Amino acid sequence: MFLFTLPLAPFLLLLLYFIVRPEPVTIPIKNRHVFITSGAHGVDVAIFAADVREYDAVEGAVVGSGPIDVLVVNQGIFVPQALEKQGLDEIKLMIDVKLMGSFNVIKAVLPLMKYRKDGAPAAIALVSSRVGQVGIYGYTAYSATKFGLREALQQGLISDNLRVSLISWSSA
Numbered sequence: 001m002f003l004f005t006l007p008l009a010p011f012l013l014l015l016l017y018f019i020v021r022p023e024p025v026t027i028p029i030k031n032r033h034v035f036i037t038s039g040a041h042g043v044d045v046a047i048f049a050a051d052v053r054e055y056d057a058v059e060g061a062v063v064g065s066g067p068i069d070v071l072v073v074n075q076g077i078f079v080p081q082a083l084e085k086q087g088l089d090e091i092k093l094m095i096d097v098k099l100m101g102s103f104n105v106i107k108a109v110l111p112l113m114k115y116r117k118d119g120a121p122a123a124i125a126l127v128s129s130r131v132g133q134v135g136i137y138g139y140t141a142y143s144a145t146k147f148g149l150r151e152a153l154q155q156g157l158i159s160d161n162l163r164v165s166l167i168s169w170s171s172a
Contacts (some may be wrong), residue, residue, distance in 0.1 A: 014132050036072040037067055037105055051099030058126060062108040067116065073102050078142040091141045098145035102126065106153070114160045116146065124157075124164045126148040126150050 037052060048061035052075050062068070077097045079090045106124060113122045126132075131139045132146030146166060154164040 001023070006147045009013065032071060033060070033066060034070040034072065035109060037075045038134050039099070039138060052104055053096045058101075058104045059108040062105075068109050068112045069120070069122050070114070070115065071106070071122075072127060073105055073124065075101050075105075076127070078131075078139065080138045080142075083136055083140040084139070094141045095145060098142065099149065113162060114157075118162070122162050124153065124162065126164070126166050127155045128166055130168050133168060148159045 006081040048064055050057035052058055067129040075097055077094055079086065079094065081090075083091075109124075113124070118121060126146055126149065129142050134147075136145045150164050150166040157164060
């Protein structure tokens with residue numbers, strides 16, 4: 001029986017992929033406001049300085065920016081090292097910047113995105129390396145800060161016409 005099913009496995013996996021693969025969502029950004037953390041270059045850029053670890057500072061930057069249609073959460077820091085060798089202050093810094101910083105930015109922006117009057121879809125993109133999508137030795141704290149946040153946010157925001165993505169920018 002095993003020898004019979006083994007040759008069928010690739011075909012069944014391919015079939016399963018075409019059945020359950022998610023459809024990409026296109027969200028146009030022409031004439032829309034995009035808020036990017038840790039970004040400072042582009043056309044018509046307004047820069048607001050805020051430490052993402054401090055909610056009040058983030059909220060002040062968000063209020064000053066006007067309506068937001070697309071949020072790109074791009075701040076990050078990591079110190080690759082085995083967990084048992086890593087200092088707790090390094091772990092706390094990574095989690096404060098990457099996870100709490102993401103929470104602070106999203107929490108401040110969410111009311112502006114959820115209650116937009118135009119009815120057009122909005123998007124939150126969490127930028128991460130592939131290490132933010134899977135657990136990799138030496139990146140324990142880093143890996144813990146992105147994937148679960150995206151999954152939980154998408155479940156909670158899909159009914160508000162908000163899409164949440166995890167964008168991988170590299171192979172590391």
